[in-house]
Amino acid sequence: MSxxxxxxxxxxxxxxxxxxxHMFGIIGTAVLSGIFFTxxxxxxxxxxxxxxxxxxxxxxxxxxxxxxxxxxxxxxxALTGACPGPxxxxxxxxxxxxxxxxxxSLLGTYTYGVFKSKLPH
Amino acid sequence: MIEFIxxxxxxxxxxxxxxxxxxxxxxxxxxxxxxxNLRTICAMAGAGKRVSFFNFDWKSQRWNLMxxxxxxxGGFISSHWLEADVPLALSKAxxxxxxxxxxxxxxxxxxxxxxNWHFLATAKGLFIFLVGGFLVGFGTRYAGGCxxxxxxxxxxxxxxxxxxxxxxxxxxxxITTHLIFPLLF
Numbered sequence: 558m559s560x561x562x563x564x565x566x567x568x569x570x571x572x573x574x575x576x577x578x579h580m581f582g583i584i585g586t587a588v589l590s591g592i593f594f595t596x597x598x599x600x601x602x603x604x605x606x607x608x609x610x611x612x613x614x615x616x617x618x619x620x621x622x623x624x625x626x627x628x629x630x631x632x633x634x635a636l637t638g639a640c641p642g643p644x645x646x647x648x649x650x651x652x653x654x655x656x657x658x659x660x661x662s663l664l665g666t667y668t669y670g671v672f673k674s675k676l677p678h
Numbered sequence: 679m680i681e682f683i684x685x686x687x688x689x690x691x692x693x694x695x696x697x698x699x700x701x702x703x704x705x706x707x708x709x710x711x712x713x714x715n716l717r718t719i720c721a722m723a724g725a726g727k728r729v730s731f732f733n734f735d736w737k738s739q740r741w742n743l744m745x746x747x748x749x750x751x752g753g754f755i756s757s758h759w760l761e762a763d764v765p766l767a768l769s770k771a772x773x774x775x776x777x778x779x780x781x782x783x784x785x786x787x788x789x790x791x792x793x794n795w796h797f798l799a800t801a802k803g804l805f806i807f808l809v810g811g812f813l814v815g816f817g818t819r820y821a822g823g824c825x826x827x828x829x830x831x832x833x834x835x836x837x838x839x840x841x842x843x844x845x846x847x848x849x850x851x852x853i854t855t856h857l858i859f860p861l862l863f
Contacts, residue, residue, distance in 0.1 A: 560683070560686065560687040560692070560756055560760065560762075561686065561687040561688070561689060561691065561692030561695075562686060562766055562787065563692055564753075564787065565766060565787045565788060566787075566788040566789060566792070566793070567766060567768045567772065567776075567783065567787075567788070567789070568766075568768070569851075570772055570775075570776065570855060571768060571769055571772040572851075573848075573851045573852055573854070573855035573856075574771070574772055574775060574855060574856075576769040576771040576772045576775075577768075577769040577772070578689070579689050580689075582689030582690060582693065583689045583692045583693045583696070584693070584829060584830075585693065586689060586690045586692075586693020586694060586697075587692075587693040587694070587696040587697050587700075587829075587830050588829070588830065588833045588834060590693065590694055590697040591696075591697045591700060591830055591831075591833065591834030592833070592834050592836065594697060594701055594834070595834045595835050595836075598704070605704070605705055605706065605707040606705055606706050606707065607707055609707065611704055611705075611707075613835045614709075615835075615837065616822065616832060616837045616839040616840060617822075617839070618839065619839065620839070620842050622820055622821060622822060623821050623822070623828075623839045623840070623842035623843040623846060624842050624843075624845070624846045625820060625821075625846070626817050626818070626819070626820030626821025626822065626843065626846065627817065627821045627828070627842065627843040627844065627845065627846020627847050627849075627850065628817070628846040628847075628849050628850040628853075629813050629816055629817030629820060629821075629850060630813065630814060630817025630818050630820075630821055630824060630843075630846070630847055630850060631817070631846060631847040631848060631849060631850020631851040631852075631853070631854070632810075632813045632817070632850040632851070632853060632854050632858075633809075633810045633811065633812070633813025633814035633815075633816075633817060633850075633854075634814060634825075634847060634850065634851055634854075635850070635851040635852075635853075635854035635855050635858075635859075636805075636806050636809070636810030636813065636854050636858070637806065637807060637810035637811060637814060638788060639814075640712075640713075640814065640818075640824050640825040640826075641712045641713040641715070641716065641814060641815075641818060641824045641825075641826075642712040642749055642824075642825070642826060644811070644814070645746055645749040645750050645753070646749050646750070646752060646753035646756075647753060647787075647788065648750055648753065649749065649750035649751060649752060649753025649754040649755075649757070650753040650754065650756070650757035650787065651754070651757060652788060652793050653795075654793050654794065654795060654798050654807055655807075657798060657804075657807045657808050657811065658807050658808075658810065658811035658814070659811065660808070660811065661807065661808040661809065661810065661811020661812040661813075661814070661815065662716055662811040662812065662814050662815030662818075663716055663719060663720060663815060664811075664812050664815065665716075665811065665812035665813060665814065665815025665816030665817070665819075666713075666716040666717055666720055666815040666816065666818075666819050667720050667725055667729070667732075667815075668812070668815075668816055669731075669815070669816045669819040669820050670717070670720065670725065670729045670731035670732055670819070671729055671731075673731050676820065
């Protein structure tokens with residue numbers, strides 16, 4: 558993630574302005590190869606390290622939580638320039654202000670837990 | 679060899695590396711979803727006593743916390759020993775757009791102008807980092823996943839809900855980039 562600049566605030570700005578193929582290339586390659594290997598594991602009945610069939614659980618059918626939750630996530634993603642993984646990678650790179658982003662994300666997660674039953678899902 | 683690793687990696691290598699991460703986790707009977715760690719950390723901190731959403735056996739998620747620690751170590755290694763000597767190849771158009779908002783492109787991974795304690799201590803800085811982080815944490819749990827859980831794991835498994843979530847990610851990102859940033863800067 559570091560070496561391909563996927564954790565870069567600049568790259569996220571560029572992506573949401575559609576000014577470079579870079580991020581779309583990363584996500585596109587990951588999704589296309591992911592689709593292929595997931596399909597292959599299903600067809601070949603792939604087993605995991607414990608010898609059990611690999612399961613790919615379906616997401617629950619709905620649209621509200623995905624659209625609303627996704628939209629809120631997107632607002633924050635573009636603000637901080639980082640999704641959850643890169644937040645921690647950037648902390649490792651020495652950007653100590655990411656600690657504040659982590660505190661914010663924990664508060665956000667906690668708040669969701671408190672209001673979960675009151676939100677449309 | 680080390681010189682080869684040090685240069686910026688092309689997008690297709692990174693894309694394949696992300697898929698490799700997902701496949702390794704799947705092989706070990708786990709799944710690729712980073713933001714679950716935020717829920718786990720809340721549970722570790724004792725949030726389960728007050729809110730049932732955090733009342734689960736967080737110790738079963740220790741493997742994912744190890745992944746989180748690995749992400750921090752990976753960031754440390756890449757910035758201390760594998761940093762490229764060339765500036766980030768950001769597109770000209772983005773550099774100009776940022777200039778109009780008085781954000782100077784410095785060629786680093788993030789703008790040092792914003793990612794420091796001085797800027798954080800301003801109202802804008804708190805909004806970007808604290809509120810931004812809050813929205814990420816709230817949104818990802820509401821949507822049931824982040825870029826790893828939905829965009830990578832979900833889309834790879836052809837899950838329509840994940841596609842809705844990814845469309846949501848982009849609507850939100852476009853709103854912030856094109857409507858909120860011009861207001862802030």
